[in-house]
Amino acid sequence: MNCEELRDWIPLYGGGELQPNERIAVESHIGSCASCAREVGDYRELRACLAPLRDGEGAPDLWEGIQQELFPNRTHPFERVWGLARYAAVWVAGVGIGFAFYTVARQAVLLKSSVSLESVRASDPVRQDPGQPKGRVVPAGEGPGEPYEVRPTWPPGFRPRGFVEGHHLPRVERLIGANEEVRF
């Protein structure tokens, strides 16, 4: 075989990648060809330059980066406690704020309902009239100008004469004086 035919095998000869028959062919050729023998030597030297690159230390903090990405819960104990404390503080603050809002709102509702009840009772001419039957003051759904009606609390089975069930409207004479005129 000549140099041209062996050209593609020479780079592989030094690394031992040739088939047995290929290796024998190259060995027999370089025994008589100085140029190809020199080329084989060049490739051997280059491989010898590459081999030392294998040695060396690895990256020292490689595991820390891997651990941080794969096992993020493996934090320092102090960080874990601090994290829990922050979580608890936020939770307590939220509950406290919610409770404060609830308390203020409840008081406002109670205050509003007591004021409205008192104002009704205070302006009730019927209730102020000792001659009228006592009863419960309830808001009326209808009735001209009467925001309320009085439901008398009679004993069971008792009904006074002249009483209209369910309503007890004040007499006109009680609302206007005897000498006053009603104008529409």
Added chain:
Amino acid sequence: MPDPEEVRLLARCQQGDEKAFREIVDRYQRRTYWIAHHMLGNYEVSKDISQEAFVRVFKNIRHFDLRKNFYTWLYQIVVNLSIDYFRKRSHHKTADLEEVEEVADAKPDPERAADRTEVQGRVQNVLHRLPPRYKAVLTLRDIQGFSCEEISEIVGCTNATVRWRLHRARKLFKAMWDGEDVEVGEEGEEAREL
């Protein structure tokens, strides 16, 4: 045949055992890092690639067949990540020597730089000018010492293809080493002497 001790460790890793995975990392992290480093020539990037490779391994360890060699799978991930990184970074088909030297010397480890000889520095510079696929087989064969069969498993091609790429890689490396102006494509298919 896989090492029985390693198979036990990998089985524990498949259960999510952190300590077992730590042992696996300790076994392979040095070689993993240097494969990436020889592919990319940058300390920080190589560390990131190595870390990413181990993370991917752990996330997919459950699908790994324990009857196969673990290291071929690991190094396959490293090589593919390195090639992907190189392609993303490379905007030109012709490898610019200045750009490659910038990559090779960018933020080198100061401790290692002091120990590197002039010859090794020149070797590194030439190595980083090679197209990524040629660089991969040359790194795995002539630096890391893997067999052609192992390399074919790692890079995912036939034995014949590994031999052909090795042949092209060494010829190209020698041409660049001898100072010849060689213009190569990303895959090296259009290599020619100027």
